[in-house]
Amino acid sequence: MSDDPALARRLAGRAEAAIRDLAHPDRKAELLTTYTRALETEATARTIPDVPARARALAGVAAHAEPVRARRLTAGILGTEAWTTSLDVLARLEPSMLAAAADDLLRPR
Secondary structure (H helix, E strand, C coil), X not given: CCCCXXXXXXXXXXXXXXXXXXXXXXXXXXXXXXXXXXXXXXXXXXXXXXXXXXXXXXXXXXXXCCHHHHHHHHHHHHCCCCHHHHHHHXXXXXXXXXXXXXXXXXXXX
16 A cells, blocks of 8 residues: 555546546536545535535535534535535534524424
8 A cells, every 4th residue: 555645646636537527417416525525625525516415525524624624614504505414513513502503493483
């Protein structure tokens, strides 16, 4: 096994290029999501055009990020139509905030 960072970057670039060449948008989004989680690359996740798929990819990055970055990513996801994809990360980062939001949502009006 090689510890060559340049080789790793070249191989990752080739893998991403192969995924981007796929014609089927759903399969492309699924593979980009998996690729992003594997590399934890926010920049790649942000290129996914499908909002729910992009949110899942960003949540995957946030799940393994340091707290400040994870909070920033989670806040961005919460502002989208796919906001629920960030709840697992939010529960880990700010459990009291998630509990307060749940209480507010479940409160009879």
